[in-house]
Amino acid sequence: MVLIHSRRTGAYPADADVLASLSIQPDVARVPFAADLASRGERPAIVTAELVLTYQELAERVEALRLRLGTARRLVALTAGNDVASVVGYLAALAGGHPLILLPEDKPAAFDSLVAAYDPDVILRSGADGQNLLEERREVTRHQLHPDLALLLSTSGSTGSPKLVRLSHANLQSNAESIADYLGIGEDDRAITTLPMSYCYGLSVINSYLLRGASLVLTDLSVVDSCFWELFRRHRVTSFAAVPYTFELLDRVGFADMELPSLRYITQAGGRLAPDTVALYAEHGRRRGWDLFVMYGQTEATARMAYLPPRLAASRPGAIGIPVPGGTFRIDPVPGLEDGELVYTGPNVMLGYAQSPEDLALGRTIRELRTGDLARTDSSGLYEVVGRRSRFVKIVGLRVDLGQVERILADLGMEAACAGTDEGLVVAVKGSNDLHLVAKVLAQGIGLPRAALEVYGVPEIPRLASGKVDYQGILVLPQHNRVPVEPSVASVDDTGSGRDSVRKIFEATLERTDVTDGDTFVSLGGDSLSYVAASVRLEQMLGHLPPDWHVTPVRDLEPQARTPHHPARRRWFAPTDTSIVLRAVAIILITGTHVGLFSWPGMAHVLMAVAGFNFARFQLTGDRVPRLKRQLGSLSRVVIPSMAFITVAYLLTDRYSLANIVLLNAVIGPEEVTTQWHFWFVEVLVYVLLGMTALLAIPWVDKAERRFPLLFPLTLLAAGLTTRYDLVDPGVPHTAPALWLFALGWAVARSRTWAHRCTASAIAALSIPGFFDNPVREMTLLAGILVLIWLPSIPVPRGLQRLTGLLASSSLYIYLVHWLVYPPISEVSQALAVAASLCAGVAYWAVCSHIPRLLTRAIGYGRRRPGYTQ
Template identity: 35%
Template sequence: MSLVGAGARLIDVSSGRTLTGDELVTAITAQATALGELPSGVLFARTAVDLDSVLRYLGAFESGRAIALIDPALDADVLIGLIARFNPAAVLAAPDAEPPAGYTARDGHWVRDAKIGIHPHPDLAVLLPTSGSTGNPKLVKLSRDAVLSNATAIAEVLGIDADEVAPTSLPLHYSYGLSVLNSHLIQGATVVIEPSGVLGRGFWDAVVEHKATSLAGVPYHYEMLRRLKFDPEKYPSLRTLTQAGGKLRTELVTEFNDKIRAAGGQMFVMYGQTEAAPRMTTVPADRLAEKLGSAGPALPGGKFAIRRDDGSETTHPKISGEVVYRGPNVMMGYAESESELAAADQMGGVLATGDLGYLDEEGFLFITGRLKRIGKVFGNRVSLDDLEGAVRSAAVGIDVVAAVPAGDKVVLFAEGADKAICKDAAKALSERLHLHTSGFDVRPIDTVPLLASGKIDYRSLEARV
């Protein structure tokens, strides 16, 4: 099965090129041929939101060449560390710098001098790092079947057909952005490649010019769109909003659902992880208002269970525990070095998500927090996600907030707040949790740092504590 369905189109705003039909096939084939001439082993591709990056990805996928999609903004030392661990055949669209030992700069790439490397497992298609621009990321190993099955399931539940036009509102090295690309191309739909993102003027010009029909965003995007007083009535072609990448507060779900429905459209809230290629649920648009706070039922072909503290699993409603997902889109496993790229599937289609939640009577999933997003305030365990939600709902004027552990207290960074508002937020948390206010260090910050995916960069905030 091909990832590129009949009639699929790529519209590149920067160059003005449109590729479809035989011309698109020829461009993908040319990339596949060029990649096939490189040494054996996994390919690293620094993947920007541009036509070349899309064609490289499609050329690798269609020809069965395992490819890791890397953030172009990845710290140089992290990239060099990844190269040392995985010995890639080449680093495509390499930095404008001296290549590391064992590599030669060629046509904008770093190509490995040694012709022979470890052959990745034949099922392995795509690798995505587990973290952002810092740290020591593992690579999530996604099989060809996992990518194709998830793209097909998403297209089914969102009703994507050949008439859809999706702009690139998210980075393509981010699993959600890649999923938007995959789920549209597989249905023969159109993808508009525009690099400036949801907050860029050029993006919205492209939405109008090319009559985009959908918009994908993470919670931060919707927070910003609210500030900018986004009105879908100004974009008549736009009929679908989708949201994933974290839990969007319910009042914003309601607000944007009401807005798009008033314009004759629909909104879908989803839940996923990179390890699931990446999406696992979608709330049906016609049930979003009555299922506020839910991530929705499992996608076609998937199912959920809740793992209790004793290790047993249940699907009975209202029982909380770790969310376990089963489906054909589950990763093959993680890789921390080159040798693990050759390993067969280690997961068996089962993913322990690390998220806490429960199912309701209809099998709709509700996420309540993360196993590891826990801090302590004077010895009392608290959910950092819950603290963020409590600050936003305290009506003190804080919409964007990020909580990180700091010994026996918690530090919360409040975007755009002044010291008085921060003091009010700390007092609200103290009263809610019945703990002394000194346990909640609420600090003003001009802008909460974000990863390229639009998610909060908690690692960089922890470094400030």
């Protein structure tokens, strides 16, 4: 590619001149990477879960659609998803020289708005069979279309607005060349789609990879979906793109410990990534052998303007880096501010904006891009963005930096976003916090009157589809007191019926009214008790239980809820979460063994491992303070019903002591096994949960657990094994397996790869035999743990699914009450005694189901009061 820069004027020549240097005639302007696909021959171009499409095959599909579009230039609108038909439609329009409006397929309101505003001549959609559906509204365009015009994209955050960015053929080609250059993309590279094609960042990945003859793996799967990583490994993906929110999701799935030998680099853009996160992931990359490219760009620059060389990510994590090849920066002074505005010049700068069909006739109206960002540079030539010029508001005569407000809260350990007008500020703070205190700190820190500041607690910071903060959504919080709900995920189906939905299920099982499409089951306070009820209802609605659904946002679960499932797949068996099945089976075997109906020991110890497994899944997400509150709330769900029932048992019988009531028998009670040891499991579980909660409340320990999500429980496991092999006396009789098994279950939950699961299996196989001197007990424990490791779900007869969920939910309560229920009944019938114990436990669970929620609200976690603001 030849890029000509005028030394005399410092300006780039007209786009037609640039195209001429690329050997393309201006009157039939086309983008080279779209027109020359066939030259790559039989190399793989597009890979999906179902097919591999070579460049030759892709070129044939593009050419066939190009012929259908005709030779006369027309305005084309494409509703694009991450699928083959969308890519073919995009390339066919570029190859045929047809100006293209690119729109997201999941935003029908935005599509209708732009179609009404611009009246395209042709509308392209993806068909159910993977083919392109072409709606020709007229054979000849009614618009005046400038020869340079190639693509029209919504500006960041304005999907559906009539304001579009006008990009030329030269813009697309030059920026793709630039990106491919500094990333070093080669023919053997393979990128997987993690962003919408309609978003300029996601589109730039497609452009730069096709330009170099590399491969694209098309998928809509989220990075929290285990199927995404299976696809990643199967096709030896070498890179993926991420926005700041992606890194939050990567933390949740234990990305740092994943084995991804083909990964060469990760790119990041779409907003500022916290310097600590940049440094952390740069270190992950150093250990694992891949690079992190932090990038900076805007739709108005076709995608990218700067990148930070990976070697500098650890030492300069706050910088945006250097201009991309072919581009230059300068910083213009801004009156009244210490830092100036960053201005970019390069061949990828847009032609200008369009706000009506008449603007499509315009050529280039700007030569440089005033980014609106405040920046500074150092002697080494690295640029750093320090704020947004438009992120300043003037309230009661005081100039307020909205970025500074967010930084103040970040320094306090809070994730927050701030929007404002000249009338006041609106601040959204994620999680449960003392909003009175937050407002007071901010008012004092920035010198604003308290009345000019409104602070709202939200479960998740409102975000756009691109992952960027939705500042307009924050501004409307005073009207709605909650994050606006997208119509596409409303709790009714397209016909308006009141059928079940993911949102309804979460609201019912967690007793909340503020569920938004960005929430997950865990972020809403779900734990192992409420997990059972939610998972059973979710599986019945979906026809299957998606992997990691408990950490998947509502917005990603709802589309699956609206997808019809074939009834034959749901007829006889329902895949049910393994931990649920183990809890249900365990409580039946425990009760039956104690009653004497049969003898099957060892299941209580399986439940200890399941407790560690669920602790890792539900109690180790989010920031340190919110998850500490969640851990205390979950602990209360065990302590309150246990102490209440044991108090009743103490008053009604002479089997128990005051030490039982306060759950201290295992510490201060008799060493010999008596009836006072009936509740050992509850006591030891409480000790372990308290110990883990206290340990993780220490900041450096919390940081270590996040950084080493698998190594951390393995270290605890090693500590627990010292009691298993009598190297250390825990000082608590009969409880040696507790920490060991709890930590093993925790490690199982963090085992994301085949090698991890094999390691956990080997530890169990080596450490369990010989411990109990009871082969049946040992085999039961080993089998239970191996099932937990290798089977994410177990088929359960559909007619028994609700019963399985009910027994799993009530397992703790059944364990408590059966000690009083079965003795008098077993003299009549042992089977009846077991059945009565199960029924009584379910009844006690029903009575106690609301008590833990009341306590968690009292300590500041759980459902927020609607309309509460500060």
